[in-house]
Amino acid sequence: AQSVSQHNHHVILSEAASLELGCNYSYGGTVNLFWYVQYPGQHLQLLLKYFSGDPLVKGIKGFEAEFIKSKFSFNLRKPSVQWSDTAEYFCAVNAWGGSYIPTFGRGTSLIVHP
Amino acid sequence: NAGVTQTPKFQVLKTGQSMTLQCAQDMNHEYMSWYRQDPGMGLRLIHYSVGAGITDQGEVPNGYNVSRSTTEDFPLRLLSAAPSQTSVYFCASTTGSGNDSPLHFGNGTRLTVT
Numbered sequence: 001a002q003s004v005s006q007h008n009h010h011v012i013l014s015e016a017a018s019l020e021l022g023c024n025y026s027y028g029g030t031v032n033l034f035w036y037v038q039y040p041g042q043h044l045q046l047l048l049k050y051f052s053g054d055p056l057v058k059g060i061k062g063f064e065a066e067f068i069k070s071k072f073s074f075n076l077r078k079p080s081v082q083w084s085d086t087a088e089y090f091c092a093v094n095a096w097g098g099s100y101i102p103t104f105g106r107g108t109s110l111i112v113h114p
Numbered sequence: 115n116a117g118v119t120q121t122p123k124f125q126v127l128k129t130g131q132s133m134t135l136q137c138a139q140d141m142n143h144e145y146m147s148w149y150r151q152d153p154g155m156g157l158r159l160i161h162y163s164v165g166a167g168i169t170d171q172g173e174v175p176n177g178y179n180v181s182r183s184t185t186e187d188f189p190l191r192l193l194s195a196a197p198s199q200t201s202v203y204f205c206a207s208t209t210g211s212g213n214d215s216p217l218h219f220g221n222g223t224r225l226t227v228t
Contacts, residue, residue, distance in 0.1 A: 006156075009154070034216060036216075042221070043204060043219040043222055044204065044206075044217070044219045045218060045219070048218075050214060064130075090156060090157065092217075098144045100208055100210045100215065101145065101147050101158075101159060101162045101165070101172075101208075102217065104156050104157040104158075105148075105156055106154065106155060106156035107156045107157075
């Protein structure tokens with residue numbers, strides 16, 4: 001079974017700072033990787049996903065993530081955060097040939113000060 | 115498109131009471147799942163279904179029952195509520211057409227058990 005680790009539980013930044021949230025997974029086979037975002041009081045929504053091809057994936061709102069297979073990592077990045085990026089961010093992994101039900105990390109709470 | 119609809123949005127129960135959280139989707143998705151979200155714990159899978167008539171347990175199934183009589187509906191039943199079940203519950207669905215298919219989440223049900 002796969003597992004996901006998000007090492008940053010709480011991150012506080014000022015607007016215009018750069019962001020990198022770590023995500024590592026544990027699974028020996030081929031995976032699909034996702035980042036979801038949950039804005040305050042809302043449900044989770046997809047930010048970006050990787051399934052094959054270019055390991056650098058671009059998502060909505062200027063976010064991107066890089067899949068590094070050798071490191072089992074899928075870190076989320078944004079060059080310049082905004083106050084509206086305040087949210088909780090979840091990394092998720094789904095093994096190929098699995099149940100289509102992904103495993104989630106514990107989440108990272110991001111607060112951006114204006 | 116309504117997407118994934120959860121009812122109720124809020125519920126307060128007394129210990130020992132039972133109730134059903136409703137979840138319906140209108141996207142003809144085969145896969146549906148229930149998660150609970152607790153601070154610092156991320157999303158934990160309670161039960162999931164890969165199609166009508168088929169359900170399986172997730173990570174934290176104790177105290178919960180599910181059934182899937184139709185493709186559209188996936189209710190979650192609390193048999194005898196306990197304070198430990200105080201949480202935010204999310205229902206999600208996905209097509210299952212590929213492992214890269216993202217989850218579509220409902221808006222959540224905030225449950226308090228006193």
